[in-house]
Amino acid sequence: xxxxxxxxxxAVPTLLVCLIxxxxxxxxxxxxxxxxxxxxxxxxxxxxxxxxxxxxxxDMPKGADLHTHLAGAVYAESFIREAAEDNLCINSKTxxxxxxxxxxxSMPPQPVCGxxxxxxxxxxxxxxxxxxxxxxxxxxxxxxxxxESGHDHFFAxxxxxxxxxxxxxxxxxxxxxxxxxxxxxxxxLEIMHTPNFRPSLALAENLGSIDTHTDFAxxxxxxxxxxxxxxxxxxxxxxxxxxxQRRELEHCGGSGATPACNLQVRYLYQVLRALPSAAVFxxxxxxxxxxxxxxMVVGINxxxxxxxxxxxxxxxxxxxxxxxxxxxxxxxxxxxxxxxxGPGMVPPDDLHFHIRSAVEVAxxxxxxxxxxxxxxxxxxxxxxxxxxxRVMAEINLTSNDVILNIKGxxxxxPMYRLYHVPVALSTDDEGVSRINMTHEYVTxxxxxxxxxxxxxxxxxxxxxxxFLPGDSLWEQPGPWESYSRPRAACGSQLGREQASGxxxxxxxxxxxxxxxxxxxxxxxxxxxGF
Numbered sequence: 001x002x003x004x005x006x007x008x009x010x011a012v013p014t015l016l017v018c019l020i021x022x023x024x025x026x027x028x029x030x031x032x033x034x035x036x037x038x039x040x041x042x043x044x045x046x047x048x049x050x051x052x053x054x055x056x057x058x059d060m061p062k063g064a065d066l067h068t069h070l071a072g073a074v075y076a077e078s079f080i081r082e083a084a085e086d087n088l089c090i091n092s093k094t095x096x097x098x099x100x101x102x103x104x105x106s107m108p109p110q111p112v113c114g115x116x117x118x119x120x121x122x123x124x125x126x127x128x129x130x131x132x133x134x135x136x137x138x139x140x141x142x143x144x145x146x147x148e149s150g151h152d153h154f155f156a157x158x159x160x161x162x163x164x165x166x167x168x169x170x171x172x173x174x175x176x177x178x179x180x181x182x183x184x185x186x187x188x189l190e191i192m193h194t195p196n197f198r199p200s201l202a203l204a205e206n207l208g209s210i211d212t213h214t215d216f217a218x219x220x221x222x223x224x225x226x227x228x229x230x231x232x233x234x235x236x237x238x239x240x241x242x243x244x245q246r247r248e249l250e251h252c253g254g255s256g257a258t259p260a261c262n263l264q265v266r267y268l269y270q271v272l273r274a275l276p277s278a279a280v281f282x283x284x285x286x287x288x289x290x291x292x293x294x295x296m297v298v299g300i301n302x303x304x305x306x307x308x309x310x311x312x313x314x315x316x317x318x319x320x321x322x323x324x325x326x327x328x329x330x331x332x333x334x335x336x337x338x339x340x341x342g343p344g345m346v347p348p349d350d351l352h353f354h355i356r357s358a359v360e361v362a363x364x365x366x367x368x369x370x371x372x373x374x375x376x377x378x379x380x381x382x383x384x385x386x387x388x389x390r391v392m393a394e395i396n397l398t399s400n401d402v403i404l405n406i407k408g409x410x411x412x413x414p415m416y417r418l419y420h421v422p423v424a425l426s427t428d429d430e431g432v433s434r435i436n437m438t439h440e441y442v443t444x445x446x447x448x449x450x451x452x453x454x455x456x457x458x459x460x461x462x463x464x465x466x467f468l469p470g471d472s473l474w475e476q477p478g479p480w481e482s483y484s485r486p487r488a489a490c491g492s493q494l495g496r497e498q499a500s501g502x503x504x505x506x507x508x509x510x511x512x513x514x515x516x517x518x519x520x521x522x523x524x525x526x527x528x529g530f
Contacts, residue, residue: 063519069192087111097160154402178246193238204278277314301335322334338367356376464516471512
């Protein structure tokens with residue numbers, strides 16, 4: 001790419017911030033009275049500043065968070081508490097949590113942590129240590145330096161609290177996420193989680209070398225013949241037991257049920273892409289198998305930094321793996337991290353194909369991040385293709401800022417919207433970033449000239465592109481996904497507490513439509529408050 005062409009590409013997002021209002025003016029503006037009042041309230045809050053915006057968006061219905069990592073969404077304070085309960089130790093120099101088998105004979109027994117360690121429980125009475133752990137486990141107080149970038153500190157944080165990641169805590173973590181989401185008027189979470197797949201990696205040792213000439217269909221059969229399915233029940237139990245524990249913590253079904261009981265949770269099987277190719281394929285196959293049989297697992301995703309050496313070198317190969325498995329499991333939903341890269345992070349050639357490969361080769365229905373879309377080959381054609389295929393972009397504004405240093409006019413959100421690509425806001429790793437979903441809405445409102453109607457559209461888009469089963473409440477949305485045409489059976493009932501007649505029948509057969517119907521009720525309640 002020429003230097004002139006590169007400069008034009010980098011300038012376009014800045015121009016879009018100015019051009020979007022004109023483009024939006026061409027859209028229909030038949031707002032109902034309640035929606036019009038809410039729109040005016042948003043503009044007043046925008047004039048008053050971020051604090052007023054936070055108060056407005058906190059109560060606004062926000063539908064779904066489709067891009068949230070379970071371990072990354074848990075706040076550091078929870079990890080410290082659980083590390084103390086689990087009798088873990090802290091390396092005094094590195095602040096990495098670790099397990100020890102040595103325990104004192106005292107009652108109760110205490111961990112023996114050695115010369116360079118101290119008990120994690122000590123952090124509960126040592127404020128300095130407690131603060132150090134929070135800062136190490138998250139982006140709190142972090143300032144980038146030449147020695148450590150935001151990218152490096154962010155991803156290194158997971159290594160520090162990894163010892164706490166025990167299946168016993170999954171339910172506690174999901175309860176934390178669900179409770180926080182319900183408090184902000186969210187109703188559905190699609191949580192990425194990597195179950196304990198390590199026992200299954202014994203099968204990877206016999207797979208031999210893997211490259212672009214490998215017959216992945218044959219490799220799948222080899223793994224199934226070798227007994228891969230015997231490892232699936234333990235993984236399935238991790239998802240199911242976590243949901244059961246979460247609902248127990250929330251007292252669901254009893255008199256003390258918390259609001260989080262009304263929030264629906266499903267999981268995406270999270271594949272670690274920076275492992276050797278055989279291990280990646282084993283994980284992918286486990287994910288496709290689970291997602292095809294377990295209703296709690298609604299799809300797969302691939303995670304870890306795209307710029308890490310192994311992930312970067314094997315990107316095309318991994319898309320080929322997903323392509324083959326998609327052909328064998330066509331009903332399994334696919335969303336992929338793609339384009340979580342910025343100029344300078346990798347050689348320019350590695351910015352040219354990740355999103356396109358995820359869409360065209362790996363059949364991704366949603367793209368996580370998609371930040372480098374304008375560095376891709378033929379970016380405008382790619383945007384049009386994503387729009388025509390209705391491939392949604394999961395937008396993580398704070399994450400892209402702290403990890404990639406990309407925000408405002410340098411972020412492709414305006415470009416996605418200009419080319420009618422479906423978009424929805426999400427949190428990514430709200431615990432590590434020290435944010436919540438409301439924060440993301442405030443960030444978007446400060447950075448871009450988005451109207452209340454625009455935000456409402458993104459909220460509806462999140463539920464529309466969720467992987468919940470069943471037909472949509474809406475007729476096929478147009479290029480703008482304006483959601484102006486509900487299905488005839490429900491057209492006169494939107495906003496009601498309960499549906500009746502043919503609409504009730506439609507909702508009974510569709511989890512997605514039920515959530516969408518509930519969202520419209522919540523919007524009506526919210527807008528009546530203005």
